[in-house]
Amino acid sequence: MHIIVNNQQLAVDKDGYLESLQQWNTDVATEIAQNENIQLSAAHWEIIYLLQDFYKEFEISPAMRALVKYTEKKLGPEKGKSIYLLQLFPPSPAKIASKIAGLPRPANCL
Amino acid sequence: MSTLHTVNKSSFTNRALESCILICRSSDGILLLEDGVFSALKSAPNATALEALNQQGIHIYALLNDVKARALEYKIAAHIQLISYDEFVSLTVNFNRVQSWY
Amino acid sequence: MIVPVMIFSINVQSPPSSQASYSAYQFCRALLRQGHNLHRVFFYQDGIYNATNLAAPPQDELDLYSEWQKLSKEHSVELVVCIAAALKRGLLNQEESIRYNKAGHNLAEGFTLGGLGQLIEAAAVSDRLITFGN
Amino acid sequence: MHKKILLISRHAPYGNSIAKDAFDAALATAIYDQDLSMLFMDDGIFQLLRDQQAQEISQKSFTSMLSALPFYDIDKLYIHQESLEQRGLTIENLIVDNATIVNSAQISNLLNHQDHILSF
Numbered sequence: 001m002h003i004i005v006n007n008q009q010l011a012v013d014k015d016g017y018l019e020s021l022q023q024w025n026t027d028v029a030t031e032i033a034q035n036e037n038i039q040l041s042a043a044h045w046e047i048i049y050l051l052q053d054f055y056k057e058f059e060i061s062p063a064m065r066a067l068v069k070y071t072e073k074k075l076g077p078e079k080g081k082s083i084y085l086l087q088l089f090p091p092s093p094a095k096i097a098s099k100i101a102g103l104p105r106p107a108n109c110l
Numbered sequence: 111m112s113t114l115h116t117v118n119k120s121s122f123t124n125r126a127l128e129s130c131i132l133i134c135r136s137s138d139g140i141l142l143l144e145d146g147v148f149s150a151l152k153s154a155p156n157a158t159a160l161e162a163l164n165q166q167g168i169h170i171y172a173l174l175n176d177v178k179a180r181a182l183e184y185k186i187a188a189h190i191q192l193i194s195y196d197e198f199v200s201l202t203v204n205f206n207r208v209q210s211w212y
Numbered sequence: 213m214i215v216p217v218m219i220f221s222i223n224v225q226s227p228p229s230s231q232a233s234y235s236a237y238q239f240c241r242a243l244l245r246q247g248h249n250l251h252r253v254f255f256y257q258d259g260i261y262n263a264t265n266l267a268a269p270p271q272d273e274l275d276l277y278s279e280w281q282k283l284s285k286e287h288s289v290e291l292v293v294c295i296a297a298a299l300k301r302g303l304l305n306q307e308e309s310i311r312y313n314k315a316g317h318n319l320a321e322g323f324t325l326g327g328l329g330q331l332i333e334a335a336a337v338s339d340r341l342i343t344f345g346n
Numbered sequence: 347m348h349k350k351i352l353l354i355s356r357h358a359p360y361g362n363s364i365a366k367d368a369f370d371a372a373l374a375t376a377i378y379d380q381d382l383s384m385l386f387m388d389d390g391i392f393q394l395l396r397d398q399q400a401q402e403i404s405q406k407s408f409t410s411m412l413s414a415l416p417f418y419d420i421d422k423l424y425i426h427q428e429s430l431e432q433r434g435l436t437i438e439n440l441i442v443d444n445a446t447i448v449n450s451a452q453i454s455n456l457l458n459h460q461d462h463i464l465s466f
Contacts, residue, residue, distance in 0.1 A: 057410065058411055059410040059411055065418060070417050196246065200215070202340050208340065208341075208343070209354065225364075225466075333378065335375075341464070
């Protein structure tokens with residue numbers, strides 16, 4: 001399977017995760033988001049970059065609880081709530097946002 | 111509330127039993143199995159420590175099948191009780207939890 | 213002495229080449245003989261290799277792979293293999309084989325792939341959780 | 347049901363996957379809302395050293411991964427004093443400044459308060 005971004009074919013797996021994470025860029029993120037029926041706004045990008053920071057810091061893709069806590073720490077209690085993240089990335093924020101952010105598919109079968 | 115400790119490595123080459131002995135307290139028990147049964151030899155590195163624990167009331171067990179398989183039945187320390195798989199299960203019922211040292 | 217009936221779960225973290233897997237199997241047999249319940253056997257780390265259907269042990273050696281399957285059949289014991297540990301090591305069922313576009317699948321009948329949550333659930337509902345490691 | 351679970355991590359990082367599998371199991375235990383404590387002892391202490399550069403051997407660094415524990419609400423962390431001393435280390439060498447240093451007798455007591463032990 002693949003997605004097409006700027007006339008380039010990029011391989012994705014059956015669940016839409018990029019096969020080669022080095023290919024990630026903002027256009028790729030927009031395309032993956034569209035496949036999830038999400039139009040990326042500034043609020044989305046804030047979380048996407050936050051996820052990338054999380055990955056840089058801890059070398060793992062966060063589970064929901066960790067994402068909420070990390071968001072709370074970095075962006076404050078208003079945004080550090082499941083409901084806020086759910087509205088942006090339904091129905092499963094940690095998974096969907098990780099996919100859009102070009103993080104590895106969560107491996108720990110959680 | 112006591113813990114059954116199982117150790118499956120030989121104390122001639124591995125320190126799992128040594129750590130186990132440090133943690134073990136009064137009502138606990140230690141079961142040696144697999145290569146852990148080599149630690150039941152009278153000349154094993156932790157033999158004295160095991161015997162001292164036994165004198166404090168900590169039961170030391172060794173799995174008979176593993177002991178026989180390794181030709182140790184008549185070479186192990188006298189205070190060590192030989193048990194079957196069935197008795198192993200009974201021990202895990204009688205103790206409150208199990209810590210596996212490997 | 214009255215022996216209470218307990219719910220056990222077993223966490224097998226050792227490959228079949230380690231005697232710890234055999235101990236785990238004998239322990240399961242013994243607890244079932246005594247009338248206890250075996251809620252689940254969870255295979256983690258190299259323990260997942262117990263679940264391959266591609267192993268062909270010599271005829272005069274114990275076929276632990278088949279023994280696990282027999283145990284599961286005779287006592288309807290759940291044999292759950294950690295999916296993340298399995299995928300990493302090349303143990304797949306048909307579904308995962310298709311998902312990752314692999315040449316085949318090799319999860320033996322009687323075993324299922326499941327998340328680590330199944331180990332935690334087993335801990336939550338069991339009176340005893342016993343680890344066999346290598 | 348809510349159980350008290352102690353995860354004991356005794357193996358060094360990188361040489362094999364036991365330490366990483368223990369870490370994954372810890373995250374899972376926390377996510378499934380069990381009452382988790384974590385004890386590092388023996389060579390498991392080495393997982394906690396600062397400044398590990400595991401990219402040198404194409405692995406993920408435990409320095410980084412274990413720093414995520416607070417975000418999974420895993421905050422009952424224990425370190426075995428004798429293991430630390432045997433290795434010539436002090437808490438300053440380690441990433442977890444909120445961990446409790448416990449001696450062998452205290453560990454025995456810790457064990458006695460658990461429903462289950464996850465042994466790694």
